[in-house]
Structure formats: C-alpha cells, structure tokens
Amino acid sequence: xxxxxxxxxxxxxxxxxxxxxxxxxxxxxxxxxxxxxxxxxxxxxxxxxxxxxxxxxxxxxxxxxxxxxxxxxxxxxxxxxxxxxxxxxxxxxxxxxxxxxxxxxxxxxxxxxxxxxxxxxxxxxxxxxxxxxxxxxxxxxxxxxxxxxxxxxxxxxxxxxxxxxxxxxxxxxxxxxxxxxxxxxxxxxxxxxxxxxxxxxxxxxxxxxxxxxxxxxxxxxxxxxxxxxxxxxxxxxxxxxxxxxxxxxxxxxxxxxxxxxxxxxxxxxxxxxxxxxxxxxxxxxxxxxxxxxxxxxxxxxxxxxxxxxxxxxxxxxxxxxxxxxxxxxxxxxxxxxxxxxxxxxxxxxxxxxxxxxxxxxxxxxxxxxxxxxxxxxxxxxxxxxxxxxxxx
Amino acid sequence: xxxxxxxxxxxxxxxxxxxxxxxxxxxxxxxxxxxxxxxxxxxxxxxxxxxxxxxxxxxxxxxxxxxxxxxxxxxxxxxxxxxxxxxxxxxxxxxxxxxxxxxxxxxxxxxxxxxxxxxxxxxxxxxxxxxxxxxxxxxxxxxxxxxxxxxxxxxxxxxxxxxxxxxxxxxxxxxxxxxxxxxxxxxxxxxxxxxxxxxxxxxxxxxxxxxxxxxxxxxxxxxxxxxxxxxxxxxxxxxxxxxxxxxxxxxxxxxxxxxxxxxxxxxxxxxxxxxxxxxxxxxxxxxxxxxxxxxxxxxxxxxxxxxxxxxxxxxxxxxxxxxxxxxxxxxxxxxxxxxxxxxxxxxxxxxxxxxxxxxxxxxxxxxxxxxxxxxxxxxxxxxxxxxxxxxx
Numbered sequence: 001x002x003x004x005x006x007x008x009x010x011x012x013x014x015x016x017x018x019x020x021x022x023x024x025x026x027x028x029x030x031x032x033x034x035x036x037x038x039x040x041x042x043x044x045x046x047x048x049x050x051x052x053x054x055x056x057x058x059x060x061x062x063x064x065x066x067x068x069x070x071x072x073x074x075x076x077x078x079x080x081x082x083x084x085x086x087x088x089x090x091x092x093x094x095x096x097x098x099x100x101x102x103x104x105x106x107x108x109x110x111x112x113x114x115x116x117x118x119x120x121x122x123x124x125x126x127x128x129x130x131x132x133x134x135x136x137x138x139x140x141x142x143x144x145x146x147x148x149x150x151x152x153x154x155x156x157x158x159x160x161x162x163x164x165x166x167x168x169x170x171x172x173x174x175x176x177x178x179x180x181x182x183x184x185x186x187x188x189x190x191x192x193x194x195x196x197x198x199x200x201x202x203x204x205x206x207x208x209x210x211x212x213x214x215x216x217x218x219x220x221x222x223x224x225x226x227x228x229x230x231x232x233x234x235x236x237x238x239x240x241x242x243x244x245x246x247x248x249x250x251x252x253x254x255x256x257x258x259x260x261x262x263x264x265x266x267x268x269x270x271x272x273x274x275x276x277x278x279x280x281x282x283x284x285x286x287x288x289x290x291x292x293x294x295x296x297x298x299x300x301x302x303x304x305x306x307x308x309x310x311x312x313x314x315x316x317x318x319x320x321x322x323x324x325x326x327x328x329x330x331x332x333x334x335x336x337x338x339x340x341x342x343x344x345x346x347x348x349x350x351x352x353x354x355x356x357x358x359x360x361x362x363x364x365x366x367x368x369x370x371x372x373x374x375x376x377x378x379x380x381x382x383x384x385x386x387x388x389x390x391x392x
Numbered sequence: 393x394x395x396x397x398x399x400x401x402x403x404x405x406x407x408x409x410x411x412x413x414x415x416x417x418x419x420x421x422x423x424x425x426x427x428x429x430x431x432x433x434x435x436x437x438x439x440x441x442x443x444x445x446x447x448x449x450x451x452x453x454x455x456x457x458x459x460x461x462x463x464x465x466x467x468x469x470x471x472x473x474x475x476x477x478x479x480x481x482x483x484x485x486x487x488x489x490x491x492x493x494x495x496x497x498x499x500x501x502x503x504x505x506x507x508x509x510x511x512x513x514x515x516x517x518x519x520x521x522x523x524x525x526x527x528x529x530x531x532x533x534x535x536x537x538x539x540x541x542x543x544x545x546x547x548x549x550x551x552x553x554x555x556x557x558x559x560x561x562x563x564x565x566x567x568x569x570x571x572x573x574x575x576x577x578x579x580x581x582x583x584x585x586x587x588x589x590x591x592x593x594x595x596x597x598x599x600x601x602x603x604x605x606x607x608x609x610x611x612x613x614x615x616x617x618x619x620x621x622x623x624x625x626x627x628x629x630x631x632x633x634x635x636x637x638x639x640x641x642x643x644x645x646x647x648x649x650x651x652x653x654x655x656x657x658x659x660x661x662x663x664x665x666x667x668x669x670x671x672x673x674x675x676x677x678x679x680x681x682x683x684x685x686x687x688x689x690x691x692x693x694x695x696x697x698x699x700x701x702x703x704x705x706x707x708x709x710x711x712x713x714x715x716x717x718x719x720x721x722x723x724x725x726x727x728x729x730x731x732x733x734x735x736x737x738x739x740x741x742x743x744x745x746x747x748x749x750x751x752x753x754x755x756x757x758x759x760x761x762x763x764x765x766x767x768x769x770x771x772x773x774x775x776x777x778x779x780x781x782x783x784x
Binding site: 038054079114115227258262271351361363 | 423424426430431434435438439441442443444445446470471472473474487498499500502503506507509611612613617619620641642643647648649650651652653654655656657658660661662663664665668732733736742743744746747752753754755
C-alpha cells in the first residue's frame, strides 16, 4: 500500500483493501454465521420437546467442549458472567475479598467479582499481549501484600486477596504460564476468563485450562454462539461437581422431593441454546480457519503502514483472532476517535477497546496497581470487523 | 366413582379415569407443547442471524406480554430467578434486609432474596388459596415490627424489612388485594412472584400486576416456555427503565464507547428464546383452555371422593391451573407419600408440594412467623399431571 500523511487515510485504505467498499450498508464488528446445519439441530431439539434445563444437547455440548479444550470437566451456563461468578465462588472468593482483574476488560469481569460481594483490584496490561502483565503484577503484589496464616492480605485495605483473573484479550492468549507462577508464589488460585478465546492455545494447551478453572462465553458476538451462554472448564472433579450443583439450585437428587442444601442459582444453559451450540461447535474449525485468513489479510494490508500496526498472536501461541485489532504506533485518544468515526461513517463498524474498568463510576474507588500501559492501549487500539465469513 | 377403603386406591382410580391407563410409559407432570408454529418462528429467528441479547423477538415478546397481562412495562430476562432478583433489587431491597416470603414456595423465591444479600423471613399460607395468608401476616407484622423513620424494623433481629413477596401457588391467585392492604399498612412494597401464574387473574386483572412489580417464569415446566426465561412486569416507568438498564450491564448508550454506570448483570433473555416465547404466546389461549378442561375433569372425578379433594381456583379468580392439585382431606405425610409412590410406580409422575423453605439447611436460621398451615399443606397436597395436551 501507499503511505499517507494522515492515520485516518491509512486506516480507511486498509479497511477498503481487506473488506471492500461498503455501499449503503454496514459491515458488523462480529456477527454469527448460522446456516442450514444450525437450523437442522435446533429443529431436532424443538421436536424432542426438551428445550429447558435438562436435555441431551447440554450433555453433548459439554462433551464436545471437553474434547476441544482438553478440560476434563465442563459445565455449561446461562452466560459468561454467570460462569465467572460461579467459578469465583467455587475457588473460595468471599464477600469483602479483593480479586485481581485486568482493568482492560469487558465490565462482566468486574461485575462477576462484585456478584460474589467482593471488590475488583485492578492490574495493568502488557503492551504486546494486551493481557495482565505478570512482571508488573509480581512487583505490585510484593509491594502491597503480606501473609496472615493461609491468607494473602492487602496491607493497605486490610482485605484478603483471594483470586487472580487473567483474561485473554480479543482472543490473544495472555502470558498465562508466567501468571500461574506469580499466583503460586502468592498462594492464589487463578480463574481464567477465556470468554473471548475459544480456539486459542498456548503451545498446544487450550486457554482456560491453566488455572484452577476457566470460563467461556457464547454470546452473539463470540466465535461461536448459543444465543446467550457460557461454560466453566476445570480438571478438578470436586470443583466441577460443586459448580454443577450450584448452577441447578443445589437440588439433591430425589425421586420426588424438593430438597436443596445450599443457597444457589438458576445458571444452567437451556437445552435449546445448547442445541445451537452443538451445531456451531461442529463448524468451529471452519470458523477458526476463516478468521485466521482474515487476520492474515489485515496483517498483509498493514505491513508497510506508517501510523498503524496489526496486533499479531503472541509468540508461541495460537490466537482465534476473535477480534482483529489494529494499534496506533503513537497512542493518541483523539486520533483513535478520528479513525473510529471515520471508519464507522463509511460503514465499517469498528470499535475501541473498553473504557478502563477502574474509571467507571462504580469501580473508581477500587484498589489498583499503577496502570500506565492499559491507558496507552486504550488510546491506541481499534477492533476491526472480524466475522468468520469475511475470511471465507 | 365408587368409594374405596384406601386413599391410594381412590387416587389411582381418579388418575386412571382422567388420564387413562399407562402402559410401559409415563405421563409427565407438565411438559411443553411445541409444534409446527414454534418450529417456524424459531427458524425465522435463526435465519435473521439475531439470536442473542438484541433482536426483534425480544421486543415482540415483551409487547405481547404487556397486552396479555395489562402491565405497562415488561422486561424479559434470562429466567424467573433473575427476574425476581432484579425486581427485589429495584424496589430497594439491600444487603442485610429481611424480605417476607411464603415458606411454601419453590426455592428460587428464597434464593432471589439471598442474591440481594438479604434474608428471607417466612410467612404462613392460607389453607384455601395455598398462598400467603394476609390475616396471619398482619398479625405477625404487628407483633414483631416497629417503625424507625421510614423503615420497618424487625424488633427481634434489628433488621429492616424491605419487601413482601406473595406467590401464586401452582397458578392459583393468592389474596393479593388483601396483601396489598397489609403491605400499605406497614409501608412495604409488594413484589409479586407470578412465576407460576401466567394467565391467572383476580377479577379481570392479571396476577403480577398488583404490586410495585411482578415476575414471571418461562421455564420448561411452565404454561408457556422459552427454554429458560422470565420477565418483570410493572406499571412504574422509572422502575422498568432501571431494571432494563441493570439487566444489560448498565451500559450507557453510545455510538462506540463502553461506559457502564452501575454494577449490573447480564440478565437479558436471548432473542432465540424470545422467538420460542412469541410462538408459545400465540398459543396461550389454546393452552389455557385445554388446562381448564383438564382441571374440570379432575374436579369431576373427585366429586364423590372420600379421602381426596380437588383444589379449585379461589372464588373471584381465574386460575391457569398450571399444576392441578389434589389434597388429602386429612393431612398425613405418610399417606401422601404412599399416594405419590403408588401413582409414580404406575407411570403417573405426580409430585408433592415443595419441602418448606424454612426447613432447608441454608434457611433454617431465618426468621419466621408461626407456620402451622404450611406444614399441613405439605402433608396433604399432591400435584397431578397437568400438561395442556392432556386436556385437549
């Protein structure tokens, strides 16, 4: 491509070269691909009459996910937020605790912590992976914590820190192995928020399977969708049993009596949604291939760019390229907004990274590390249209 | 019918006369009726590509429910528990509060209170309606509460009581007008748990529309199903707006930015489930008619019974007869269990009322009124197969 004097010109030329010109229409950021196979499987589910919280497709969906991710146990849930809430609860997060999460994440990560009655404690990101930075986290934890018996205390707030939640941003695997080392050093469990990273691997190990447990999301904008849905991944048999019990009102199995032994939730994925999920999983390899093609096209189009750079999968990992991401070489919020509005006005429905969680009104009093990198990322990242069918 | 010396014989004869003999099979307690219309509408939804938290069927489903119930505002949710949780939150239930609920209810009623960080406070039932007894409640509240400023305190526990949750048991309207009077006397809002009573009316006013707000459930065992789903009904515009905002991660509308202004939930019903709901609502009148036919058959078959009595809709109300209910004239838990096991072993999948909530381990320390009637109801009630198609 030719170079330009303005980032917006360069950005538009990249979008046009990869996606074509848009006339009287828009190209979505990420939309599901639902075809005849999905129609067939969902119709099967309707015909069976089993559309609710019990059914063969739920079991099949969990089995398929187990095969794909390598997690021994999978529990399908009503959505990703519910999965993360239950996962945090199951590793022992209690009201009044603090949980380490990246400030650069979707708000659900913080909300799930709050749903446990706990307080998010924000960590900074790594420039390259866009995920939680292990070096910065180790330094931060060393500076602000001390041990009291088995507990790790935040010495500034007096509260217990009870988990770390790394997140695989836009599908790119974060430095999860390094984060596991940090977690082990401080005696904390890791709950991996893999909401965005179905089909993403570190080496040949699937994201979401490095921590005590991990969670997935199948919202409509994800790599595969169940309408709304999520899942918990774990290799821990008792954790899986506990999570499954808590997701189904903690009902004790009985021929006809209604005995429940814990305050619990109605968090199970309905069979109808699982049926759609089964059909979508059958096509996951196809989706991932097309998404990789599309990523390659963006990468090529940005090779000689002056103002912009493509965000590639971190070395040693395989990303699902859920949302392809472009970054400004020189972070600048105003320029980022010009690129966004320029692209959107031409029908390319690009979006920025999320507003940082520690800046939202309900979390602005929450504890945090220094967060310089996250702010630079917000000022420089733009997600570009990434639906699988754009790469077919 | 002829009379018998044993209640079990009498019960089996009633079941056989209404449902026919069951050979190598079972008759479910309540199963959904899903036909070609549901197939067509769900396929439409799949073809549109809009299967997730935004879509035309969600809007349509809410509009249809508004028309049917007369509630000005309807917000569809991921299930009935989520609806009740948000409803309680929206009327101002805070952590540490107590909320009056019937001890005779499904566990979700208590769990939704607990999800607010509040404590269920159990009330007794009325023998005839099976719902919360207004006279007993008034007496109980008068005995144990005092006002402190605008708050009603439980003088025994020192905690604030912040709402009353009547429930329309098995679809039979409870004495909601009388309960509204009691609530007004004590300055408490009513949240109506109408999970079981879609299509049930007091006079010509739909259940769930008498309190500050009400909630519905569309679980697989309900009169209509969305797989999993629920809804909040209200005539209060600002409450509706708040609930809708809280159900969708409290995201502030913006062209591309991700700003959220409250800790919130991912509680919206997916469009896929709403599509099924729209199709089912189109058939609601048919289902209600068939269910009424079936109720009439049970009523007739029990006319001359010696040990058993049919539970009819309370005077002045129209019940959806969600679960037809038979009661032992002389409450006796052992006899009840004999009837249940006898019927179930012959393929009639009857069930008892729920174990009382104040007897479950996680709620056995909760405050309560005297609860003599609820226990007698548990010892005498049996739900019999009630699917709409059994009355067609």
